[in-house]
Amino acid sequence: MKVDPRVLLVGPRGRRLCLDIAGSAIEGDSSHAAEEYRLAVGYAAYDLDPGRGTSRVMFSFGGGELVTPHPSPADVARLLDLLPLVEPDEGTLLRGLMAAVDFARYWQEPDGEDVLAAAPEMREALARVAASVAQCPVASWWTTPLDLAAQWAVTLMEGPSPPTAVTGTTRELLAHWHSATVEDEARARRERPRDPRASLSGTWWSTPPAELTRTTRSLGELGPVGLWLVEDAFNWDRATARHVSAPHDVTVYEVEGPEAWAELCRRYPLEVTASRRHDWYRTTGIDARWVIPDWSRVAEDFDAVHVTALGYLTTAGRAVAVAAAEDMYTVLAGWNPDQTYWLTDSTAPASVEQTWRRNDRDSAWSQSAS
Structure with a gap:
């Protein structure tokens, strides 16, 4: 049975999977659009993280005050919409699953990336990623019963x-x-x-x-x-x-x-x-x-x-x-x-x-x- 792309975005772990795969899809892409998206994800996730400034900090290596942009989830979504996506392979899907699992935490608030992926604008943009995941034959085991x-x-x-x-x-x-x-x-x-x-x-x-x-x-x-x-x-x-x-x-x-x-x-x-x-x-x-x-x-x-x-x-x-x-x-x-x-x-x-x-x-x- 194939994966329904719509359900991949209903839960925090499915959304994190799609966010990670979106990043993996542009690995090695040195274009301005890809770099802008990567930076926007990092800055937006930092702003949205409940540990901002305490458990999660940014450092300036040039000395002086660190000045950073503050992209909104809508800004990140618009940048993602401009990027081409390739169908993920087995390795990309496994790394995406690992990210979804590694960052699950039930004893504290969701981290900034989870909050970002849950924003309505990002969920719309990630729908394209979910569709590409659902089309992958190597994801077919995700829906199968106990073997x-x-x-x-x-x-x-x-x-x-x-x-x-x-x-x-x-x-x-x-x-x-x-x-x-x-x-x-x-x-x-x-x-x-x-x-x-x-x-x-x-x-x-x-x-x-x-x-x-x-x-x-x-x-x-x-x-x-x-x-x-x-x-x-x-x-x-x-x-x-x-x-x-x-x-x-x-x-x-x-x-x-x-x-x-x-x-x-x-x-x-x-x-x-x-x-x-x-x-x-x-x-x-x-x-x-x-x-x-x-x-x-x-x-x-x-x-x-x-x-x-x-x-x-x-x-x-x-x-x-x-x-x-x-x-x-x-x-x-x-x-x-x-x-x-x-x-x-x-x-x-x-x-x-x-x-x-x-x-x-x-x-x-x-x-x-x-």
Whole structure:
């Protein structure tokens, strides 16, 4: 199934993808128009960034006062409209996805580039980029359901020591997760202020427990998606990838977009308002009742939950209405594109294992012999 270009601009991660691909499309273009656009994006994003002048600063290397232009989103959009675009290739799309994932943050306000891409004028200009992405055959896997035959579990490592092995059955891990989440919410309700603008942070993700088996598909010579697309990533330099097999009769819940995520929360709601309020207010600007799926209950009906790449791009980081009449919302946070969480012990690692290393020069992953 092809990507619908219209949905690429409904969520912050899809818009960031398109903004990055627009920049990639003019890499190497030394024309005045391309340079003007690049500078305008940088200056506009700086002006719109909530950390302007503090966590994000500009320096003058010539001495004296730094004088910069202040292009508006409309100015940037007009410059983008003047630039020719080429159809992105697989590498460009992967880099665009990496940018969309790398700059996702659910514990603070969106950065300047996300704010810029969300401006109405920019969304109109980025529609042309979204259309070029949607036409790419190499983006076809973004909409496909879980590929049972090509699932890989990636273990990312920094330094020589492998991570500590996880013990316990899936049922035990989910029961512990449920108890800890309920306790965290009760504690936050007692101790945290109601004002969503209070400077507090805590639990911001909406994933099942990280100790569960997590897999993504393989991209051929590029390796598993889980090597490249990881939210809140660290400087991992080594990884192992192990092929994972599962019975063909497993039941899988597919998150293909915001409505599928909302429906999962409607069917298995677990309220986390007090523990998520401050973080999710900052990232969405909405003060509401917040829920996530109760994964211990989801596991009673499904063996796995898979978020497609397009589901991620259209859903992650948004305040998704679960029950608008009850002012109830949710956020897909902490997931990665094409990621599957397994809620069963029926999966088994196969004998095929790969070792991967990250290149310091360009941060690309390549398979190694050991």
